Amino acid sequence: MSSLRTERGFVARRAALIASAPILAACAIATGATIDPRVIDSATREGSIDAIIVLADQTRPMLAPLREDGDPRTRRRSLVAALRARANSDQFGLKQWLAARHIVFRDYWIVNMIQARLPAAVFGELAARGEIARIEANPQIALRLPEPEGAMDAAAPQAADAGTIAWGVAKIEAPAEWAAGVTGQGVVIGDADTGNQWNHPVLKPQYRGWNGVQANHNFNWHDAVHDAASEPVCGNDARAPCDPNSHGTHTAGTMVGDDGAGVVRRHQVGVAPGAKWIGCRNMDQFGSGTPARYIECMQWMLAPTDLNGTHENPDLAPDIISNSWSCTAGEGCTTGDEIAMAVATLVDAGVFYIASAQNSGSGCSTILDPPATYADSFDVGATDSTDALAAFSSRGPVTGSDLMRPDLSAPGVSVYSSVPTNAYGYKSGTSMSSPHVAGAAALLMSAFPTLKGHPDKVGAILRATATTQGVTNTPGVTQNCGGTPITQWPNFMVGYGRLDAKNANHEIIFIDGFDN
Numbered sequence: 124m125s126s127l128r129t130e131r132g133f134v135a136r137r138a139a140l141i142a143s144a145p146i147l148a149a150c151a152i153a154t155g156a157t158i159d160p161r162v163i164d165s166a167t168r169e170g171s172i173d174a175i176i177v178l179a180d181q182t183r184p185m186l187a188p189l190r191e192d193g194d195p196r197t198r199r200r201s202l203v204a205a206l207r208a209r210a211n212s213d214q215f216g217l218k219q220w221l222a223a224r225h226i227v228f229r230d231y232w233i234v235n236m237i238q239a240r241l242p243a244a245v246f247g248e249l250a251a252r253g254e255i256a257r258i259e260a261n262p263q264i265a266l267r268l269p270e271p272e273g274a275m276d277a278a279a280p281q282a283a284d285a286g287t288i289a290w291g292v293a294k295i296e297a298p299a300e301w302a303a304g305v306t307g308q309g310v311v312i313g314d315a316d317t318g319n320q321w322n323h324p325v326l327k328p329q330y331r332g333w334n335g336v337q338a339n340h341n342f343n344w345h346d347a348v349h350d351a352a353s354e355p356v357c358g359n360d361a362r363a364p365c366d367p368n369s370h371g372t373h374t375a376g377t378m379v380g381d382d383g384a385g386v387v388r389r390h391q392v393g394v395a396p397g398a399k400w401i402g403c404r405n406m407d408q409f410g411s412g413t414p415a416r417y418i419e420c421m422q423w424m425l426a427p428t429d430l431n432g433t434h435e436n437p438d439l440a441p442d443i444i445s446n447s448w449s450c451t452a453g454e455g456c457t458t459g460d461e462i463a464m465a466v467a468t469l470v471d472a473g474v475f476y477i478a479s480a481q482n483s484g485s486g487c488s489t490i491l492d493p494p495a496t497y498a499d500s501f502d503v504g505a506t507d508s509t510d511a512l513a514a515f516s517s518r519g520p521v522t523g524s525d526l527m528r529p530d531l532s533a534p535g536v537s538v539y540s541s542v543p544t545n546a547y548g549y550k551s552g553t554s555m556s557s558p559h560v561a562g563a564a565a566l567l568m569s570a571f572p573t574l575k576g577h578p579d580k581v582g583a584i585l586r587a588t589a590t591t592q593g594v595t596n597t598p599g600v601t602q603n604c605g606g607t608p609i610t611q612w613p614n615f616m617v618g619y620g621r622l623d624a625k626n627a628n629h630e631i632i633f634i635d636g637f638d639n
Contacts, residue, residue: 156250157257165260166243172260173350175415176249178213178235179256181464186471195473195576199437202472203426206232213254220252229349229415233422233468234461238415263411289392290508291377291534291559296625297394300566305628307395307565309572312378313441313474314558315420316371316448318346318357318404320543321364323372325380325390330364331399340364341429342439343401347419351407362430367408369542373550374447375400376541377558378565390547392540394562394624397569401427401441406448414461417450421465425472442568442575443475445561446500447554449492462493470499473576477560479553480504480529481517487604487615489517490528496521501582502528505535505556506621510593512609516553519615520605527613530582531589533559533622560585563624570628586613588627589620 166172184205189198210232221228221239228239238261241249249255288298300306311331321330321344332343346361348354356367366372379400380393403420406412424444426435450462469476478500483489494500495517505513513536519528535556542548564581568574574581591612604615613619 156252156255158246158250159257159259161260162241162258163243163246166241166246171240171242173262173413173415174239174241175259175261175461176217176237176239176255177257177259177461178217178237178254180209180213180254181235181256181460183464183467183471189473189576191573193576196438196440198576199425199440199472202468203232203435203437206235206468210235217252217254220248229419231415231418231422233425233465234418236418236461259414261413261415263407263413263416287391289377289539291538291555292391292394292562294508294510294534295394295559295563295622297562297566299625300570300628301396303628305566305570306397307379307562307569308397310395310398310443310565310568310575311441312395312398312400312561312565313424313444314371314375314378314400314402315405315417315424315444315446316366316374316402317368317406317408317410318361318366318371319344319364319375319400319402320366320372320541320545321402323376323380323541323543323545324382324384325376325392325541326372326400328381328383329379329393329396329398329400331401332364338363342427342436344430345403345420345423345428347403347405347416347423348407354408356408357404361404364402365404366543368406368410369548370406370410370447370550370554371402371404372543373538373540373548374445374554374558375402377538377555378445378562380541390541392547394559395565395569398562398565412448412450414450417448417462418465421462421469424474425469437472440472440474443477443561443564444469445477445557446494447479447552447557449479449481449495451492463497463499466494466497467499470578473578475501475564475578475581477501477503477557477564479557482515482552482554484516484518485514485602487518487602488520488522490519490521491517495528496524498524498526501560501578501585502530502618503553503556503560503622504529504532504617505551505553506532506617507536508534510621512617513551513553515551516556516616518602518604527618528615529618530586531560531618531620531622532556533563535559560622563622563627566624567627584627585622586619588623589618590623590626591620593621 344364357365376392381396405416405420426437427439428435478494505516533556538555607614
């Protein structure tokens with residue numbers, strides 16, 4: 124389920140799936156495989172079910188650390204080759220078995236697994252296969268979308284926004300870096316979201332698939348939505364970037380948005396207007412995702428393909444991925460660790476992986492769902508224009524973990540950015556905070572190119588240079604989440620402070636261990 128589930132003021136409609144303990148026990152006795160009881164129960168009632176077959180071998184390939192002057196593309200090629208070879212070997216017999224029974228399936232290699240629509244009659248045979256570790260559900264959850272806080276047509280600009288720099292972009296001092304010639308040039312950001320209106324005036328110039336004359340969506344766009352029940356805007360398997368929701372167009376705008384027009388009409392909504400962006404749609408028009416959709420987009424980001432899903436090329440992977448979604452228990456993200464493995468693999472490949480902290484605040488330990496709960500993700504909370512912590516912003520600590528979450532916070536209240544069609548509007552949520560960090564990371568890599576492929580260093584720099592001024596003035600925040608007050612740094616409410624792009628680029632030489 125997307126983090127849209129908890130955008131301010133809205134509550135998701137959760138679907139309750141009934142587990143059958145006797146069936147689980149019978150399967151456990153009959154086989155060594157773990158089968159989610161909801162899978163068999165649903166398949167029995169409905170005839171078949173969309174499921175994930177997880178194979179036994181899930182070890183992470185061992186790669187030597189990337190040298191300071193090393194090319195991350197070389198590392199990605201080796202990683203993808205190793206993962207692809209394992210999947211081809213381990214899945215060969217199972218794919219033949221599925222094909223012989225005319226079972227529709229989709230195979231993956233970033234995680235050693237297969238998604239398939241399984242009829243109830245096959246579970247006994249599948250459970251007896253030695254290469255399978257477990258079978259889990261792959262449900263999608265229908266959501267209630269957040270209403271826009273305000274929208275404006277491009278032809279009717281508001282004086283406070285048209286011709287000015289969006290407040291969040293100004294707050295983190297990105298314009299100071301632009302003035303120094305650092306705009307994100309040479310950096311690619313991946314947006315995994317509800318899709319994108321690629322030809323929006325503030326996104327088209329920065330889309331990697333646009334050369335100024337014509338568009339080429341191969342290797343720059345992928346749609347992981349294959350089976351939505353009703354997609355009147357995009358349909359399934361859209362072959363050009365499309366956003367039936369508006370959420371993804373908004374997040375992409377905050378990363379890179381700038382229409383480059385004259386002073387009066389210019390919309391400067393993005394932190395890194397010189398960076399390029401690519402997109403993968405992992406949620407449908409309702410903001411609904413599934414584990415397989417999320418993983419498919421992560422696999423495509425690691426090795427983008429053409430529109431036919433062939434000729435994968437890890438050299439075209441983005442340097443940064445911004446993720447404004449979460450995978451809930453209702454979507455099956457409880458027992459398995461498939462998404463965690465996909466995130467870890469991307470980070471192993473040198474990609475800086477950013478996740479929204481979620482919007483379940485204001486209580487402590489409200490960062491509940493992947494990918495924000497993973498050690499490999501860089502987790503972002505939300506602040507407002509006065510630097511106060513947003514009431515909806517989820518807090519740490521993550522239950523059962525000693526991770527400092529969030530890593531830091533960034534503007535996320537009434538953020539102004541692009542929305543379809545060629546319009547602009549406001550949204551609130553940690554979904555809006557993550558793309559600020561993606562843009563700031565792009566500025567940092569643009570100024571210091573050797574940081575590419577070193578997400579650990581990028582994260583350390585952003586944490587070390589976050590500002591704490593003003594953040595302690597959050598009204599009513601007297602809680603001590605994890606035993607740490609908001610006046611002590613880092614803390615489980617705001618992390619290391621509020622994102623500051625200028626500090627990150629100007630104080631970097633004083634950070635212990637940085638060598639450029």
